[in-house]
Amino acid sequence: MPQTVFAPWDDPKETPLIRFEGVTKRFGDFTAIDNVSVDIFAREFFALLGPSGCGKTTLMRMLGGFETPTEGKIWLGGQDIGRTPPNKRPVNMMFQSYALFPHLSVWENIAFGLRRERLDKDKIAARVEEMLRLTRLQRFAKRKPHQISGGQRQRVALARSLAKAPKLLLLDEPLGALDAKLRQDTQFELVDIQEKTGTTFVIVTHDQEEAMTVATRVAVMDEGRIVQISTPDKIYEEPQSVYVADFIGDVNIIEGTASATGPETYAITWGEGRPPLIAQSQRSFSEGQACSLAIRPEKVAIHAQEPEALNRVRGKILDIAYLGNLSTYHVELAGGQIVKAQEANTRRIARRSFTWEDEVWLSWSDTAGVLLAE
């Protein structure tokens, strides 16, 4: 049975759950959010990704009701919620510091929101039990937040924010305080819980790996603007700007000027006396237009002898970053430019073919890179 791909953003008939319409937020002279418009669909796991100070947290706080937009409208399920206070909107937030109430037990923390709705006791107890089961916290129900570990606290925060069954759950750097190993496990757990509950999640993170792992779509932000919204694979493979290419993962940027050599094929002149690089691009460039060729290190091959390849350059190994499973070779070209090439360490390190100061050849195909105008 063919599985239908979850892609409501490609379906023009879908109405979004959340719609930002020309939203601007200013703090005094400082523009934190600059005319942002974005649609987020029900059941999405939407990631806001960017360096600190890019406005991603402000955008999320506006969804939570902790900030009001200076201009523009925020729609949630067809309702303008721009000025609705946080306690009056069907949105819950999981705070970065978790913000667990230290004077209440795990059970009482999870029940806090339900009690405010004045539900009867049995219903609250049943719902809290359900949340404890979902987050595997049954054994810790009676403990106080300072008596449990960081990972458990993170799960309490998640359970508490999910207890009221919000239409939308906001997660502010939810895994930031966990160590690397626990973070990886928790990422999959988050996705699992999101699928089980069918809640729409919006996550704020500065960790691109985290965003790529959990999200259905990623919005990359810079200086209060969204620079690209795509699925994780497209963000990585088809960045629309040097900024995005550079922010997501490792990349080599080679600057030059483009000239067309065939349909969707360009030759990039990037230095006196060097053969031009050949790259395919669906984006069209005029003759002599300045451009940047972005190539991921893992798409650059490294050779001892001159290879038969469309694009090849010669250089000297300056540095080797050994990551265990991978090695990244920093190769200095004749002009002083450094190109990184990544190889999987399929052999033991003692039998590695290259070492420092080796003269090597680098090569890549014409489809390996992305040609960018800015």
Add this chain to the structure above:
Amino acid sequence: MRRIFVIAVPYLWLLALFLVPFLIVLKIALSDMALAIPPYAPTLDFQAGWAGIKAFVSELDFENFTFLASDDLYWKAYLSSLRIALVSTFLTLLIGYPMAYAMARSPEAWRPTLLMLVILPFWTSFLIRVYSWMGILSSEGYLNQFLLWIGLIDTPLAIINTNLAVYIGVVYTYLPFMILPVYATLEKLDGQLLEAAEDLGCSRLSAFWLVTFPLSRSGIIAGCFLVFIPTIGEFVIPSLLGGSDTLMIGKVLWEEFFSNRDWPVASAVAVILLLILIIPIVLFQRNEQKQRESEG
């Protein structure tokens, strides 16, 4: 060896500065009044040796304590002190909490200045400040003159020499002791907790009662004890601002010592006062310890 020394220092301190003076006072409380210097008998005569000590011990009795129980002045004074201390502690909390809250909520740059203003009165002698309240509250004082001038009253209000003046004096004097511990707990409060409470459906007011208030409880308890304990034995404020019908045990104690020169009875009053105070002091220590545990 070093450990014993480290532990011994605070105990020696306690012994020299609390236990020994207390035992001396207790000894005087068990003695009888005498027209002599010192004004009580018996006095301990070590030169007479073992027999002297025996004779001394045989003359001690609980007569003064039975006297305290028989004369209703004393237990009325104790009760009245407790009542005045309770009421003024409550009033101090009522005034101090909002002040501490406002300080903790003020912009960070202002806080050191505000804190400084709270401590500032300590730079002037306590006695002078109480005297100046006499100048404010007396029938020709600034308050009455002002109220007469704006026409709110026709005849001066009799505030001085009443319990009301004592309350004003106590609340004024001990307000910083309430503000500082409450401020310390409120300032530590994570603002995200309040956002989380609102996010989960609380109004601003219910977020205060469900989060801010319970989390500042240890500061409130500490502040209440810091006001309550010294107020019970307060002597200066009731004798300067209070009237003849203001009954406080500190005043009684002073009169027994200096007007009656009845040291044994005065000492008995002091011993009972101390026993009464031990209860809140122990509770206060418990609160402090519990808070340290929850933080650690």
